[in-house]
Amino acid sequence: xxxxxxxxxxxxxxxxxxTPQRQLLxxxxxxxxxxxxxxxxxxxxxxxxxxISLRTVYQTLTDLTEMGELGQVTFDGGAVxxxxxxxxxxxxxxxxxxxxxxxxxxxxxxxxxxxxxxxxPSSTSVVFHGTCARCxxxxxxxxxxxxxxxx
Amino acid sequence: xxxxxxxxxxxxxxxxxxTPQRQLLxxxxxxxxxxxxxxxxxxxxxxxxxxISLRTVYQTLTDLTEMGELGQVTFDGGAVxxxxxxxxxxxxxxxxxxxxxxxxxxxxxxxxxxxxxxxxPSSTSVVFHGTCARCxxxxxxxxxxxxxxxx
DNA sequence: TTGCTTATTCGCATGATTTGCAGATTAGGT
DNA sequence: ACCTAATCTGCAAATCATGCGAATAAGCAA
Numbered sequence: 153x154x155x156x157x158x159x160x161x162x163x164x165x166x167x168x169x170x171t172p173q174r175q176l177l178x179x180x181x182x183x184x185x186x187x188x189x190x191x192x193x194x195x196x197x198x199x200x201x202x203x204i205s206l207r208t209v210y211q212t213l214t215d216l217t218e219m220g221e222l223g224q225v226t227f228d229g230g231a232v233x234x235x236x237x238x239x240x241x242x243x244x245x246x247x248x249x250x251x252x253x254x255x256x257x258x259x260x261x262x263x264x265x266x267x268x269x270x271x272x273p274s275s276t277s278v279v280f281h282g283t284c285a286r287c288x289x290x291x292x293x294x295x296x297x298x299x300x301x302x303x
Numbered sequence: 304x305x306x307x308x309x310x311x312x313x314x315x316x317x318x319x320x321x322t323p324q325r326q327l328l329x330x331x332x333x334x335x336x337x338x339x340x341x342x343x344x345x346x347x348x349x350x351x352x353x354x355i356s357l358r359t360v361y362q363t364l365t366d367l368t369e370m371g372e373l374g375q376v377t378f379d380g381g382a383v384x385x386x387x388x389x390x391x392x393x394x395x396x397x398x399x400x401x402x403x404x405x406x407x408x409x410x411x412x413x414x415x416x417x418x419x420x421x422x423x424p425s426s427t428s429v430v431f432h433g434t435c436a437r438c439x440x441x442x443x444x445x446x447x448x449x450x451x452x453x454x
Numbered sequence: 455t456t457g458c459t460t461a462t463t464c465g466c467a468t469g470a471t472t473t474g475c476a477g478a479t480t481a482g483g484t
Numbered sequence: 485a486c487c488t489a490a491t492c493t494g495c496a497a498a499t500c501a502t503g504c505g506a507a508t509a510a511g512c513a514a
Contacts, residue, residue, distance in 0.1 A: 226377070226380040228377060232380050258414075259413060263429070266407065270435070271395045271433055271434070272433045273431040274398070274433040276431050278414070278430075280415070281426045284422055
């Protein structure tokens with residue numbers, strides 16, 4: 153996703169208005185690597201702007217997605233998660249704490265050759281399920297991230 | 304998933320009862336490659352057994368899943384789909400008609416090496432999005448599968 | 455076959471996530 | 485300061501899935 157400043161510029165050039173709600177969400181999403189759900193963003197946003205509506209959060213998130221400024225991912229039927237990282241990447245989901253890490257994969261084209269030759273793929277997504285470093289680590293069970301598992 | 308006969312045997316050996324509802328679902332799922340949703344199975348089941356409850360369909364599907372006899376997959380936040388194919392495989396989703404095809408991938412281990420080395424993956428799933436043969440085919444636009452897209 | 459015990463089924467309520475709608479509000483230009 | 489269209493907000497409603505309790509029926513024993 154582009155920077156809040158660039159987004160403001162884009163919204164302006166398209167005749168869209170720059171509201172404080174939008175600006176807040178722009179900043180909350182910028183370089184956010186947590187793959188938050190709409191609810192999570194709403195909670196964070198509410199702390200800084202009491203009274204902001206969950207509906208507005210959904211609306212803005214949908215707008216950004218339709219503008220191609222934001223990505224969406226879902227895992228195992230949970231709530232939709234938003235991803236400002238628009239580069240070609242994949243995900244590693246920790247089944248213990250629910251953390252989601254971005255993963256870059258090289259030579260992915262090497263596997264696509266084994267797909268059925270009567271299917272024309274336009275995109276490929278890979279999801280690893282497993283245990284993240286924090287949850288594997290035997291020592292320092294303190295400061296673990298809270299369990300964000302949805303299911 | 305095992306055959307209806309084998310499932311009956313397993314249920315019996317575990318003290319579970321063999322009801323007509325369960326038997327019907329066993330047969331509807333056996334070698335079913337359509338990745339149906341609970342609703343779809345309910346519709347099909349209702350045709351053969353009017354009065355069967357959607358709740359029972361969900362219940363049986365959940366039971367089979369917990370017994371490890373059935374797999375579940377979800378794509379893009381849509382409804383959960385059930386997959387009796389328990390072999391190691393992946394999926395190709397047609398964005399046109401919504402059809403989902405099973406895909407086997409060789410040398411998948413070749414890509415897993417590029418994952419972050421602080422993550423211990425226990426499973427990897429790959430999803431191809433694109434256009435299936437039927438929808439690519441310029442001729443015979445007749446007999447196309449109905450659009451099953453959820454989102 | 456009859457009856458008993460307990461698993462199942464069924465329908466409804468409830469929960470979670472997301473979208474539709476309409477009136478109140480406000481950004482941005484005149 | 486004023487206008488107008490874009491936004492925000494709250495609430496209803498849609499979708500998907502699960503919890504719960506009462507009614508039902510499978511499997512077993514006599």
